[in-house]
Amino acid sequence: MATWKQRLIREVKETTPGTEEATAATDAILCREVTFNTLDANYTELDFLTGREGAQAEDLSNVRAGAQYQVEAAAPGAVATPPAYAHLLESSAMAMASDADDTVFTPLPVGTEIPSCTMQLRNGAQMQTVIGVRGSFGFTAEVNRRAYFTFTRQGQYQAPVAFVPSAHAFAGWARGLECTPENMFAFTLGGTKLCATSFSFTDGREPRVNDYMNCEGTKLTPRMFTGSMTVKHPDIATKNLVGMVKDVVTEPLIFTLGKVAGKILTITAPKVQIKAPAEQDINGDVGLRLDLRFLPDAGDDEIEIRFS
Numbered sequence: 008m009a010t011w012k013q014r015l016i017r018e019v020k021e022t023t024p025g026t027e028e029a030t031a032a033t034d035a036i037l038c039r040e041v042t043f044n045t046l047d048a049n050y051t052e053l054d055f056l057t058g059r060e061g062a063q064a065e066d067l068s069n070v071r072a073g074a075q076y077q078v079e080a081a082a083p084g085a086v087a088t089p090p091a092y093a094h095l096l097e098s099s100a101m102a103m104a105s106d107a108d109d110t111v112f113t114p115l116p117v118g119t120e121i122p123s124c125t126m127q128l129r130n131g132a133q134m135q136t137v138i139g140v141r142g143s144f145g146f147t148a149e150v151n152r153r154a155y156f157t158f159t160r161q162g163q164y165q166a167p168v169a170f171v172p173s174a175h176a177f178a179g180w181a182r183g184l185e186c187t188p189e190n191m192f193a194f195t196l197g198g199t200k201l202c203a204t205s206f207s208f209t210d211g212r213e214p215r216v217n218d219y220m221n222c223e224g225t226k227l228t229p230r231m232f233t234g235s236m237t238v239k240h241p242d243i244a245t246k247n248l249v250g251m252v253k254d255v256v257t258e259p260l261i262f263t264l265g266k267v268a269g270k271i272l273t274i275t276a277p278k279v280q281i282k283a284p285a286e287q288d289i290n291g292d293v294g295l296r297l298d299l300r301f302l303p304d305a306g307d308d309e310i311e312i313r314f315s
Contacts, residue, residue: 013131067148079183145209197258208234232301
């Protein structure tokens with residue numbers, strides 16, 4: 008009998024996008040808040056004239072499969088080492104590069120082929136392999152909680168098969184750090200420290216499977232990084248946030264979690280517009296929630312994710 012605890016996801020980067028790769032025990036994803044989409048489709052009612060009342064069957068089109076899940080935003084624990092989920096960021100259209108001992112992710116230039124993954128969904132009752140998987144992603148950090156990435160993945164549907172028990176391994180997965188003063192190195196806007204309770208962003212993309220009748224594959228819609236932050240309302244003399252909203256002032260934003268080499272995650276945005284200010288009660292303090300728009304400065308650089 009299948010049990011809920013048997014659910015597992017594996018993902019491995021494909022050598023040739025859209026061509027199935029075999030998955031191994033070490034390809035298991037240490038994830039949470041998981042939703043399997045073993046069969047997504049568009050349903051169209053037949054609506055034929057039959058001379059009688061009652062429902063008719065619906066046709067399925069654009070059949071696809073995928074999953075949504077969260078991964079702790081953990082640095083790998085050692086310098087010059089990519090995180091265990093590097094292939095998930097790459098297949099979300101983020102280019103991976105090395106900068107001295109750091110691993111850096113930035114938006115992939117338009118027109119560059121996006122890597123893809125083979126995903127295996129396992130639940131104790133069946134196994135399903137999904138190929139050509141790409142997706143969108145986001146990031147969330149909240150006070151006293153571990154920061155995490157959210158991934159929404161889609162690829163080519165293949166029929167499930169009978170479940171076969173197999174080993175899985177998570178040795179390469181580090182735990183993320185909690186967003187607490189002892190772990191936070193920086194949260195600044197335009198060089199000014201802001202006391203924050205939350206910070207998040209999404210890439211604004213949507214995975215699309217088989218948009219063309221004669222060319223199969225998963226594409227991603229154009230990116231638009233947006234997000235939000237909630238901060239303690241600074242005095243005007245310190246930072247006039249409302250004035251910045253009014254005058255459409257853009258400034259760089261820096262989020263750095265971790266203080267020890269190998270365990271540092273830094274998110275940098277060179278030009279951020281803040282908008283839609285809304286007061287918040289932060290346990291008696293006056294807070295301000297602001298929407299964020301991440302703008303490119305010199306190309307494909309509106310956001311950088313760095314592990315150091």
